[in-house]
Amino acid sequence: MITINTLFYLSGLLAIVASIKVVTGKQTIHALLYLVVSLLAVAVCFYLMGAPFAAGLEVIVYAGAILVLFVFAVMMFGLAQDEHLHAPKHGAGQWLGPIFLSVLLLLVLIIAISNSEIQQVLIPKVIDAKDVGILLYGPYLLAVEIASFLLLAGLVSGYHYAKPRQAMQSDDNFQVGDEI
Amino acid sequence: MTTIALTHVLILASILFVIGFVGVIVRKNTLFMLMSLEVMLNAVGVAFIGAGSAWQQADGQVMFILILTLAAAEVAVGLALLINMQRRYRSLDIDILARMRG
Numbered sequence: 001m002i003t004i005n006t007l008f009y010l011s012g013l014l015a016i017v018a019s020i021k022v023v024t025g026k027q028t029i030h031a032l033l034y035l036v037v038s039l040l041a042v043a044v045c046f047y048l049m050g051a052p053f054a055a056g057l058e059v060i061v062y063a064g065a066i067l068v069l070f071v072f073a074v075m076m077f078g079l080a081q082d083e084h085l086h087a088p089k090h091g092a093g094q095w096l097g098p099i100f101l102s103v104l105l106l107l108v109l110i111i112a113i114s115n116s117e118i119q120q121v122l123i124p125k126v127i128d129a130k131d132v133g134i135l136l137y138g139p140y141l142l143a144v145e146i147a148s149f150l151l152l153a154g155l156v157s158g159y160h161y162a163k164p165r166q167a168m169q170s171d172d173n174f175q176v177g178d179e180i
Numbered sequence: 181m182t183t184i185a186l187t188h189v190l191i192l193a194s195i196l197f198v199i200g201f202v203g204v205i206v207r208k209n210t211l212f213m214l215m216s217l218e219v220m221l222n223a224v225g226v227a228f229i230g231a232g233s234a235w236q237q238a239d240g241q242v243m244f245i246l247i248l249t250l251a252a253a254e255v256a257v258g259l260a261l262l263i264n265m266q267r268r269y270r271s272l273d274i275d276i277l278a279r280m281r282g
Contacts, residue, residue, distance in 0.1 A: 015192075015196060070214075121186060122189065154253030
């Protein structure tokens with residue numbers, strides 16, 4: 001008998017394992033594909049938590065758009081040198097300290113969460129896109145506007161930084177009255 | 181019908197967050213640091229959706245959408261900077277940036 005509970009824990013476990021593979025991966029493309037698996041597992045978690053709109057956004061925007069951006073950038077880089085020349089040295093020496101401290105932090109977090117008085121359970125009722133939209137264009141309208149400004153700033157700075165060097169220099173020497 | 185406890189959702193979010201945090205600290209390849217940042221942002225999204233579902237409010241999903249736009253803008257700027265870095269130093273190692281002057 002497979003319940004919502006079991007499905008949730010299974011996909012959560014999948015997300016954790018895939019995230020660990022992302023962090024410890026050696027080859028960039030493999031790590032990216034593990035990141036896609038992790039995002040899809042989290043999308044399944046969202047769906048089971050009663051947020052199908054967020055699950056769809058996670059698949060479309062995160063796994064569909066952002067990760068494709070990553071993949072194209074990785075194709076541009078040509079990372080053979082980084083993966084062989086600058087690969088991390090053998091031995092887990094550099095992993096020990098951060099992992100110890102982070103596991104300590106995780107233990108503190110888990111103890112704090114499980115000892116707090118949180119009694120809520122997730123109510124199995126779907127919050128659909130209509131509720132989100134009403135809220136998004138009602139009380140959160142200012143936040144939406146600010147998010148659009150953020151996206152515009154990201155677009156402009158991404159275009160500026162990724163421009164070829166040649167175009168940048170000719171832009172710097174551009175003066176008013178030059179023929180275009 | 182069985183239900184998911186909110187504490188379990190929060191614990192899942194903390195585990196994912198800590199995994200991403202370890203990645204940001206340990207890895208020297210800037211591309212892997214960006215990917216670990218994605219994992220961390222995703223973990224925060226899990227916490228928001230869980231809380232929004234426990235209280236039956238749509239605010240959690242609104243916050244998740246805002247986090248999504250933040251992640252998109254961050255990835256665009258970060259990847260553009262990495263393209264610049266690869267073009268200039270022929271490497272993505274974060275230690276190379278330590279030689280930067282001025």
